[in-house]
Amino acid sequence: MESALTLLEYALVGLTAQEPLSGYDLKKIFETTEMRQFSSSPGSIYPALRRLEKRAFLTSSEEATGDRTRRLYRPTEAGKEALRAWLLAPVTLEELHDDGRTPILRFAFLGSIGAGRKPTRAFLESYREALGRYLEDLRELAEQLGEHPDARPRLAILHGIEQVKGQRRWIDLAEEELGLAQTSMMKEGSE
Amino acid sequence: MESALTLLEYALVGLTAQEPLSGYDLKKIFETTEMRQFSSSPGSIYPALRRLEKRAFLTSSEEATGDRTRRLYRPTEAGKEALRAWLLAPVTLEELHDDGRTPILRFAFLGSIGAGRKPTRAFLESYREALGRYLEDLRELAEQLGEHPDARPRLAILHGIEQVKGQRRWIDLAEEELGLAQTSMMKEGSE
DNA sequence: TCGCACATGTAACGTGTTACATGATTCA
DNA sequence: TGAATCATGTAACACGTTACATGTGCGA
Numbered sequence: 001m002e003s004a005l006t007l008l009e010y011a012l013v014g015l016t017a018q019e020p021l022s023g024y025d026l027k028k029i030f031e032t033t034e035m036r037q038f039s040s041s042p043g044s045i046y047p048a049l050r051r052l053e054k055r056a057f058l059t060s061s062e063e064a065t066g067d068r069t070r071r072l073y074r075p076t077e078a079g080k081e082a083l084r085a086w087l088l089a090p091v092t093l094e095e096l097h098d099d100g101r102t103p104i105l106r107f108a109f110l111g112s113i114g115a116g117r118k119p120t121r122a123f124l125e126s127y128r129e130a131l132g133r134y135l136e137d138l139r140e141l142a143e144q145l146g147e148h149p150d151a152r153p154r155l156a157i158l159h160g161i162e163q164v165k166g167q168r169r170w171i172d173l174a175e176e177e178l179g180l181a182q183t184s185m186m187k188e189g190s191e
Numbered sequence: 192m193e194s195a196l197t198l199l200e201y202a203l204v205g206l207t208a209q210e211p212l213s214g215y216d217l218k219k220i221f222e223t224t225e226m227r228q229f230s231s232s233p234g235s236i237y238p239a240l241r242r243l244e245k246r247a248f249l250t251s252s253e254e255a256t257g258d259r260t261r262r263l264y265r266p267t268e269a270g271k272e273a274l275r276a277w278l279l280a281p282v283t284l285e286e287l288h289d290d291g292r293t294p295i296l297r298f299a300f301l302g303s304i305g306a307g308r309k310p311t312r313a314f315l316e317s318y319r320e321a322l323g324r325y326l327e328d329l330r331e332l333a334e335q336l337g338e339h340p341d342a343r344p345r346l347a348i349l350h351g352i353e354q355v356k357g358q359r360r361w362i363d364l365a366e367e368e369l370g371l372a373q374t375s376m377m378k379e380g381s382e
Numbered sequence: 383t384c385g386c387a388c389a390t391g392t393a394a395c396g397t398g399t400t401a402c403a404t405g406a407t408t409c410a
Numbered sequence: 411t412g413a414a415t416c417a418t419g420t421a422a423c424a425c426g427t428t429a430c431a432t433g434t435g436c437g438a
Contacts (some may be wrong), residue, residue, distance in 0.1 A: 006397070006398090008397090008398080018277055022380070022416095022417075022418090023417075023418065023419090024416065024417050024418075027417090029425065031394090032346075033332070034329070034332060034348060034351065036288045036289075037289070037290075039398070039399070041398085041399070041400075041401095042417090042418065042419065042420095043398075043399065043400070043401085043419090043420085043421090044311070044397080044398055044399075044420095046418060046419060046420090047397085047398090047419090047420090048397085048398095049434085051397095067407070067408095068406075068417070070416085070417070071417090071418080072326075073224070093393090097227045097228070098227075099228075099397070100292075101291075104347050104351075104426095105347075105349045107343060107346070107347055107348035107350075108343055108344050108346075109344050110343050111341035111344070120343070131225070140226070141224070141225060150302035150368060151368060152298060152299055152301050152302050152311070153299050153371075155299075155364075155365045155368060156225075156295050156296075157225060158360070158361065158364065158365075159295045159298075159361045159365075160225065160295075162357040162358070162360055162364070163354060163357050163358070164359040165357060166353040166354050166356060166357030167350070167354070168355040169353055170346075170349065170350045173349065173353070174346050174349075174350075175348075177271035177342060177346060178342060178346075183239070197424090197425070197426090199425090199426085212391075212392075213388095213390090214389075214391090215388065215391065216401070217391050218389090230427070232426085232427065232428075232429095233389090233390065233392095234391090234392080234393090234426075234428070234429085235425085235426055235427075236390095237391060237392090238391090238392090238425085238426090239391060239425090239426095241415095242425095256433090257435095258435070259388065259389070259434075259435070260389085261388090261390095262389090262390080298408065316435065333411070
């Protein structure tokens with residue numbers, strides 16, 4: 001252990017794990033896809049890549065694609081291991097408190113470590129469980145705010161409750177699409 | 192202009208605008224309510240309060256509540272003005288991209304500047320509008336990811352879509368609870 | 383009197399942001 | 411030939427995190 005990468009760093013390892021990428025590629029991904037949450041400024045990406053290489057989570061090699069030379073990054077074994085540990089960790093209430101968007105980011109990356117049905121299902125289960133506890137907290141808070149003269153703070157909590165409900169619906173949807181029906185009793189052999 | 196406070200700083204101004212608070216009070220709020228997203232560590236709060244006082248967004252006064260002495264903070268006129276500008280700004284697509292949680296945080300604070308029905312309605316309208324555009328982007332992205340061999344990235348986008356739907360439902364709910372039915376043609380006099 | 387809650391700070395550190403800077407290649 | 415895109419950096423700065431530090435008042 002003693003890893004603890006930043007979210008940006010995990011994203012860099014996760015993306016390069018799927019295929020070797022240059023800093024410029026990553027920049028492009030951050031500005032065109034839903035990874036907008038990460039800054040696409042070179043001032044964040046390039047230093048992070050250097051950092052990860054120095055810490056031996058990534059390796060790079062100068063390569064000539066067509067005519068230009070680009071420095072392509074890919075994860076080392078240690079990098080893959082750190083990524084795996086991050087992706088396979090169960091979703092906790094604390095994670096939801098810190099930043100509700102990291103669970104789904106982790107989910108999206110599960111393919112980059114070739115995770116099969118079992119870890120995917122385990123991930124969704126822990127997500128569901130954490131959401132359940134989160135929902136309890138929110139309902140309690142909403143009740144406490146019931147006396148508040150201004151309705152808006154309580155409505156803000158109701159917003160959170162609606163979000164949690166949406167996330168739960170999505171888990172059902174995802175399990176269905178992935179053929180992970182929770183009622184099934186069949187043993188699984190994949191992964 | 193030339194304000195641009197951090198999210199933490201806006202939260203500090205917004206909370207003290209409702210009633211004068213000490214650094215310790217704010218710390219408590221951050222660790223017990225749904226404002227957990229802000230660190231409750233003194234290393235972030237006290238420096239931020241000093242900063243805001245130096246920049247004349249807050250004033251403080253040593254006061255003896257019971258026996259202890261506490262430094263109570265409250266916003267200056269400039270502080271209230273900055274808060275007002277922040278709260279009354281329409282929700283934009285960019286804001287949703289940067290951090291989907293700021294709109295609802297701003298909404299929750301609308302009472303602290305005594306915002307009435309009209310700005311509240313305007314806020315929700317802009318929110319709805321921004322979400323609509325966001326939804327279009329997400330649907331397009333989901334379609335692009337349809338070809339992807341791994342279903343999980345596309346499912347991650349569907350998660351975003353579910354979240355947006357939940358937010359829209361909440362807007363309807365909020366408008367109803369606040370008596371801001373969008374079908375109503377009545378002119379309003381408040382605020 | 384022992385520990386907990388109250389109450390406020392400081393210092394080192396790492397990281398993201400913004401702005402600046404450079405040069406090659408491609409396309410109109 | 412000029413502009414846009416490709417491609418990679420650096421430097422100053424501000425901020426949040428973590429850890430350390432100090433002291434008071436209250437209740438068991």
